[in-house]
Amino acid sequence: MIEIQNLTKRYGSFTALDNLNLSIDKGTVFGFVGPNGAGKSTTFSILATLLSPSEGTAYINGYEVAKDAKQVRKSIGYVPDFFGVYDQFKVHEYLDFYGSSYGIPSAERKAIIPQLLELVNLTEKIDSYVDLLSRGMKQRLCLARALIHDPEVLILDEPASGLDPRARVEMRGILKELKKMDKTIIISSHILPELSELCDELGVIEHGQLIAYGNVSQIENQLQAQKVLLVTVKGDAEQAVTFFEEDPFVVGVNYDEENPQLLQLSYQGTEDDQVTLLKQAIEHGIPVVTLSQKQTNLEDIFMEITKGGE
Numbered sequence: 001m002i003e004i005q006n007l008t009k010r011y012g013s014f015t016a017l018d019n020l021n022l023s024i025d026k027g028t029v030f031g032f033v034g035p036n037g038a039g040k041s042t043t044f045s046i047l048a049t050l051l052s053p054s055e056g057t058a059y060i061n062g063y064e065v066a067k068d069a070k071q072v073r074k075s076i077g078y079v080p081d082f083f084g085v086y087d088q089f090k091v092h093e094y095l096d097f098y099g100s101s102y103g104i105p106s107a108e109r110k111a112i113i114p115q116l117l118e119l120v121n122l123t124e125k126i127d128s129y130v131d132l133l134s135r136g137m138k139q140r141l142c143l144a145r146a147l148i149h150d151p152e153v154l155i156l157d158e159p160a161s162g163l164d165p166r167a168r169v170e171m172r173g174i175l176k177e178l179k180k181m182d183k184t185i186i187i188s189s190h191i192l193p194e195l196s197e198l199c200d201e202l203g204v205i206e207h208g209q210l211i212a213y214g215n216v217s218q219i220e221n222q223l224q225a226q227k228v229l230l231v232t233v234k235g236d237a238e239q240a241v242t243f244f245e246e247d248p249f250v251v252g253v254n255y256d257e258e259n260p261q262l263l264q265l266s267y268q269g270t271e272d273d274q275v276t277l278l279k280q281a282i283e284h285g286i287p288v289v290t291l292s293q294k295q296t297n298l299e300d301i302f303m304e305i306t307k308g309g310e
């Protein structure tokens with residue numbers, strides 16, 4: 001349903017999106033996760049036909065975004081990260097306006113609008129001025145707007161940003177409903193747990209590059225390629241630091257000035273390599289008291305991997 005091939009976007013000499021490849025099947029909820037400035041909105045703007053790629057192509061529903069914008073726009077509902085609402089409109093007028101822009105006949109619009117408002121829990125606000133809605137309500141109205149022409153694909157750029165916890169839960173509930181309706185959804189966030197429960201597949205993007213891709217456990221495995229070993233040593237830690245730094249699977253040794261006996265090794269070896277490491281440490285007279293693997297959850301790993309973001 002969505003095919004992204006070697007997609008690159010440059011702003012002047014700066015590469016915001018670097019050779020992105022993704023394939024998203026119909027009915028999939030795909031989470032696009034990355035820190036601020038990673039390239040999520042750039043990708044979504046290209047998919048929404050609002051920005052031309054510098055290189056590469058993307059297809060939605062078989063239509064090429066750069067060449068067949070009209071068909072692509074019929075196939076997608078897009079919620080940008082920043083959007084304005086026309087303050088002089090009431091909720092039903094706002095949706096009616098967008099419905100008419102998509103060429104939906106008046107009678108059909110009258111039938112669809114209450115259904116959409118029910119879906120996004122805004123039924124009681126049908127006669128309210130959009131400007132007076134809370135941020136969460138505006139987000140949900142924007143989602144209803146994106147659904148007015150019953151698109152197969154939804155492109156949602158951080159739909160939960162700026163919402164309080166209750167509004168986030170509400171938004172998640174609505175997205176689950178849309179998933180049941182077999183929509184293909186691509187949704188971004190810079191908060192991994194927010195998406196991991198909702199999404200069938202995830203892509204982690206950093207500096208315009210896809211650094212991990214797959215379902216939640218595959219992502220965990222890919223990101224966990226580098227684990228952290230915690231080593232406590234007795235006495236002077238200097239000799240131990242030198243020893244561990246020389247191990248081919250240790251890519252870094254960190255310790256806190258206040259507790260130099262506790263070393264954190266960024267480690268790329270297997271369990272067998274760990275056994276060898278411990279054996280050699282003892283043979284070299286390194287006074288190891290404990291060696292364990294730091295327990296990390298998905299969010300920790302994500303934070304570690306993307307700590308170079310803007």
Ligand SMILES: Nc1ncnc2c1ncn2[C@@H]1O[C@H](COP(=O)(O)OP(=O)(O)OP(=O)(O)O)[C@@H](O)[C@H]1O
Binds near residue numbers: 011016037040041
């Ligand atoms: N029009 C532009 N001109 C120059 N640089 C831009 C432009 N738009 C975006 N960028 C840069 O491209 C990079 C990617 O931006 P993008 O908005 O796609 O990131 P993002 O992942 O959506 O971030 P956020 O979570 O903050 O919205 C950033 O470094 C941004 O500053």
